[in-house]
Amino acid sequence: MGKPKVTVVGAGFVGATTAQRILEKEIADVVLIDVVDGLPQGKALDMMESAPVEGFSTKITGTNRYEDTKDSDVFVITAGLARKPGMSRDDLLMKNAEIVGGIVSEAVKYSRNAILITVTNPLDVMTFLAWKKSRFDHRRVFGMAGELDSARYAYFIAEALNCKPAEVKAMVLGGHGDEMVPVPQFTTVNGKPVTDLLPADKIEAINQRTRDGGAEIVKYLKTGSAYYAPSSSVVRMVRSVLQDRGEVIPSCVYLEGQYGIKGVYCGVPAKLGRQGVMSVTELDLTAAELKALHTSAEHVRENCAKLTVAV
Numbered sequence: 679m680g681k682p683k684v685t686v687v688g689a690g691f692v693g694a695t696t697a698q699r700i701l702e703k704e705i706a707d708v709v710l711i712d713v714v715d716g717l718p719q720g721k722a723l724d725m726m727e728s729a730p731v732e733g734f735s736t737k738i739t740g741t742n743r744y745e746d747t748k749d750s751d752v753f754v755i756t757a758g759l760a761r762k763p764g765m766s767r768d769d770l771l772m773k774n775a776e777i778v779g780g781i782v783s784e785a786v787k788y789s790r791n792a793i794l795i796t797v798t799n800p801l802d803v804m805t806f807l808a809w810k811k812s813r814f815d816h817r818r819v820f821g822m823a824g825e826l827d828s829a830r831y832a833y834f835i836a837e838a839l840n841c842k843p844a845e846v847k848a849m850v851l852g853g854h855g856d857e858m859v860p861v862p863q864f865t866t867v868n869g870k871p872v873t874d875l876l877p878a879d880k881i882e883a884i885n886q887r888t889r890d891g892g893a894e895i896v897k898y899l900k901t902g903s904a905y906y907a908p909s910s911s912v913v914r915m916v917r918s919v920l921q922d923r924g925e926v927i928p929s930c931v932y933l934e935g936q937y938g939i940k941g942v943y944c945g946v947p948a949k950l951g952r953q954g955v956m957s958v959t960e961l962d963l964t965a966a967e968l969k970a971l972h973t974s975a976e977h978v979r980e981n982c983a984k985l986t987v988a989v
């Protein structure tokens with residue numbers, strides 16, 4: 679069997695950084711595709727020229743043609759507009775729906791067996807759209823957001839406790855929006871719940887900073903949104919799939935009754951392997967956490983309903 683092939687759609691900040699991490703970790707060969715002529719080609723060549731220094735033997739090709747993506751194992755879809763200051767993720771809905779819908783239709787023509795991982799915002803709606811457009815089994819279409827939100831949560835806790843970020847295992851559920859649900863009782867530092875380590879008001883402040891985590895970066899950058907932590911998060915998902923690791927990673931997946939939620943994409947811990955979503959982990963949430971998760975899922979459902987024209 680040859681090396682796995684990952685197509686990254688969108689050669690912008692998230693796409694290019696994702697491609698770079700996949701190459702440097704030697705997870706797969708990469709095809710980087712964008713509508714802008716020259717952009718993916720230039721970034722791909724620049725990355726290949728780093729290979730002698732970095733020592734990786736994986737390859738990247740830049741292209742504007744879907745023919746070159748043929749037989750990809752995984753698509754990471756990052757194409758679209760990013761948020762500007764003051765813009766909500768939902769403002770991006772209609773514009774990015776057109777973009778993502780078009781991409782999925784092209785992508786699946788050449789890769790019938792691929793796994794699709796969406797990154798474009800509004801994330802949960804774009805994932806639903808990608809599933810509909812692809813007509814794939816829902817286990818092969820899921821989105822990246824929860825891992826990023828959990829990574830931010832973990833970092834803020836590590837900062838507060840002055841411990842190593844890798845010692846923290848954090849859990850954020852729900853849609854990728856202002857209603858996301860940080861879950862302190864399942865957030866641990868060296869196995870101990872954070873609720874035993876920090877006072878409640880400090881935890882609530884960190885929860886809120888996590889919900890605002892994307893906006894905090896947008897405010898600094900002014901002309902774009904985060905990409906280092908987002909690309910790390912999506913690459914962890916890609917690796918768990920391609921190496922069939924079965925890691926449990928907070929992901930935006932299609933729910934069929936888990937957590938009492940049905941027929942909508944929403945962020946929950948999911949076991950990711952070579953066939954995609956292997957199972958959903960059902961945590962024993964408090965009534966308040968469960969209510970917050972339902973509110974978040976209903977918001978996603980309302981936004982998906984706005985898509986009827988595009989789907």
Ligand code: TXD
Binds near residue numbers: 713714
């Ligand atoms: O947690 C998450 N899911 C997210 C989501 C975390 C960070 C960023 N998130 C979203 O990813 C963000 O709100 C955007 O919707 C996407 C991409 O963010 P990025 O920062 O990479 O945006 P850029 O740098 O503007 O790159 C977008 C690229 C750009 O090169 C365009 O030319 C390209 O997308 N683009 C296309 N490529 C291929 N095909 C089509 N149709 C197309 N349209 C635009």
